Amino acid sequence: MVRTLLSDEVWQKIKDIVPGKEGDRGRTAADNRWFVEAVLWIGRTGSPWRDLPVEFGRWHTVYMRFARWRRDGVWQRVAHSVAGxxxxxxxxxxxxxxxxxxxxxxxxxxxxxxxxxxxxxxxSTKLHLAIDAIGRPLRLILTEGQAADISCATELIEGLRAQAVIADKGYDANAFVQSIRAAGAKAVIPPRSNRISKRLYSRALYRTRNLVERFFNRIKHFRRVSTRYDKRADSYLVFASLACAFGPLVQL
Incomplete structure (x- = not known):
């Protein structure tokens, strides 16, 4: 018997936003919970789709359904609902x-x-992540591995309101700091060593930055996230988003 991850509490959060529920057009999917378990199993173990345990059904049928939900944006809604x-x-x-x-x-x-x-x-590929002070994922962006951290900084926080933005010195750029301040937030970013005029920042707040580093460690327990096997960027992003949403909630 395969080990499952979904608790009743988490399932209650997502059961009404997935296709095939009672009242939707088409055939009712009574196995939605088991199907989500199958995708989480693939994400957690990093196994090829062909090695999906027979308890979950035919691997190709499960994959095609995964791809259909990916195309329709269902996985993003699931991840958003779990994160809250x-x-x-x-x-x-x-x-x-x-x-x-x-x-x-x-x-x-x-x-x-x-x-x-x-x-x-x-x-390689690179994951750019924004979380809040309680470890809740806010935004996730995927780029090539050689992309600079600062290249996605503005997109990571765009439209998000907060009291402070906390990041390491790789994000120390005048334009980014100014955009943070323009949004009414503090820029808690240590200045680079080559700056002539050193910018002050809260060292106490900066010490909380380890939260995002620990978050990365947590989601990399999902082996399909820690190593990228997917050819398609959108497929890999689905697994990374699910790991962000479910990783802090389950025992791996």
Missing amino acids: EGEIEHILIDSTIVRAHQHSAGALKKGGPQAIGRSRGGL
Whole structure:
């Protein structure tokens, strides 16, 4: 018997936003919970789809349904619902490089860029993340591994209201700091060593930045996130989003 991850409490949060529930057009999907478990199993173990345990059904049928939900934006709604909403006190941002497995290369060019680049160590992709002070994921962006952290900084916090934005010195850029202040927030970012005029920042608040680093450690327990096997960027982003939403809630 495979180990499951979904608690009754978490399932209650998402059961009414997935397709196939009672009242939807088409055939009712009585196995929605078991299907979500199957996708979480793939994400947690990093296994190929063909190795999906038979208890979950035919692997190809499960994959096609996964792809259909990906196309329709269902997984993003699921992740958002699990994470929940609330007032944001502080925003913490950072990025992490993920090694891309050789199986992730070779996506069709007509699909556009697939967020795989070259950095130290070979093929890689990078996850840019914003969380709040209680460890709730706010925004996730995928780029090539060689992309600079600052390249996604503004997009990570755009439209989010908070008292402070906390980041390491890789985000120390005048334009970004000014955009934070223009939004009415404090920029808790240590200045680079080559700055002539050193900017003051709250060292006490900066010490909380380890929350985002611990968050990355947590979601990388999902092996399909810690190593990228998916050729398509949107498929990998689905697993990363699910890990962000479910990772803090489950025992891995």
